[in-house]
Amino acid sequence: MEYLTHKNEKIPLIGFGTYRMGENGRLSKGEKEAMAKGVESYGMTLIDTAEMYSNGNSETATGEFIGEYDRNRFFIVDKILPQNAEKGLYRECCKASLKRLNIDCIDLYLLHWRGNVDLKDLVCHMEALKNDGLIRHWGVSNFDIHDMRELFAVKHGKNCFCNQILYNLTVRGAEFDLIPWCRENGVLIMAYSPLCHTEKSRKALVSDDIIIKTAKSEGKTPESLALSFVIRNKDIITVFKTGCKEHLKTNMRNVFLPISDDDLSALSAKYNPPTHATELETL
Numbered sequence: 591m592e593y594l595t596h597k598n599e600k601i602p603l604i605g606f607g608t609y610r611m612g613e614n615g616r617l618s619k620g621e622k623e624a625m626a627k628g629v630e631s632y633g634m635t636l637i638d639t640a641e642m643y644s645n646g647n648s649e650t651a652t653g654e655f656i657g658e659y660d661r662n663r664f665f666i667v668d669k670i671l672p673q674n675a676e677k678g679l680y681r682e683c684c685k686a687s688l689k690r691l692n693i694d695c696i697d698l699y700l701l702h703w704r705g706n707v708d709l710k711d712l713v714c715h716m717e718a719l720k721n722d723g724l725i726r727h728w729g730v731s732n733f734d735i736h737d738m739r740e741l742f743a744v745k746h747g748k749n750c751f752c753n754q755i756l757y758n759l760t761v762r763g764a765e766f767d768l769i770p771w772c773r774e775n776g777v778l779i780m781a782y783s784p785l786c787h788t789e790k791s792r793k794a795l796v797s798d799d800i801i802i803k804t805a806k807s808e809g810k811t812p813e814s815l816a817l818s819f820v821i822r823n824k825d826i827i828t829v830f831k832t833g834c835k836e837h838l839k840t841n842m843r844n845v846f847l848p849i850s851d852d853d854l855s856a857l858s859a860k861y862n863p864p865t866h867a868t869e870l871e872t873l
């Protein structure tokens with residue numbers, strides 16, 4: 591694994607997503623094998639979950655999984671739903687998530703998306719959870735640049751650790767302004783759906799001739815090329831989901847080797863970087 595350091599935290603560049611994992615509260619055999627291999631062979635100790643995922647069952651399954659290891663090896667990311675945040679249920683939701691995860695403290699607690707959440711209220715509650723030791727850091731997800739500016743105008747809003755956003759080879763709009771803004775203002779970007787989320791989109795990407803050719807010339811697989819692209823500057827982290835250890839192996843092949851400038855240009859000729867500001871895409 592390769593790491594970056596953000597606000598004195600050493601964080602793996604690649605972690606596990608748990609959307610649609612542990613749907614009945616336990617990991618399936620394949621999911622458990624994949625996660626165990628991810629931790630043991632690849633150092634994927636960042637796990638991203640949310641109260642929304644399978645109505646809390648992904649948190650429960652994550653908790654059972656990490657319970658077999660030393661808790662301190664992991665960096666656990668969790669998210670509160672905006673509809674709960676709007677009602678001021680931060681503490682109740684955080685405690686319920688902690689219970690399902692069977693841990694004392696969440697490493698990074700995010701607002702899942704903006705919704706109608708009052709940002710002053712958000713910061714106030716998140717800072718209180720931090721001061722009380724229920725979370726170590728807080729952040730946001732799916733915040734566009736205007737949301738980030740608004741957040742930073744709030745007292746202590748600058749304590750936002752991270753913005754988790756949709757970002758991959760096929761969705762590059764954030765490169766225009768949001769990613770540079772976050773870099774300048776010390777907000778870590780965590781890219782979700784680096785493999786395009788749906789089977790149809792992933793298949794379209796990995797069967798594209800340019801991707802196949804570039805992956806081959808870089809000694810990567812199409813999937814590991816897609817991941818390498820997202821983390822290419824080593825200042826953005828990403829989380830992908832797999833419940834299959836063979837897929838995991840495919841995804842991690844030479845993933846930390848840099849992509850050559852020529853190959854990056856070839857990729858950008860097909861998957862264009864943005865030329866103007868666009869609204870942040872979300873799922």
Ligand SMILES: NC(=O)c1ccc[n+]([C@@H]2O[C@H](COP(=O)([O-])OP(=O)(O)OC[C@H]3O[C@@H](n4cnc5c(N)ncnc54)[C@H](OP(=O)(O)O)[C@@H]3O)[C@@H](O)[C@H]2O)c1
Nearest residue numbers: 607608609638731782783784785786787830831832833837
């Ligand atoms: N904040 C947000 O709003 C938000 C939104 C979406 C996602 N997320 C987070 O980001 C994580 C990752 O995003 P994602 O789950 O949407 O999408 P993703 O990681 O881009 O893609 C996951 C899909 O790709 C498949 N896959 C992975 N490797 C494969 C391979 N080598 N060959 C074939 N299929 C492969 C997985 O199926 P298999 O299990 O069969 O491998 C799964 O269906 C989520 O799990 C979640 O934690 C956050």
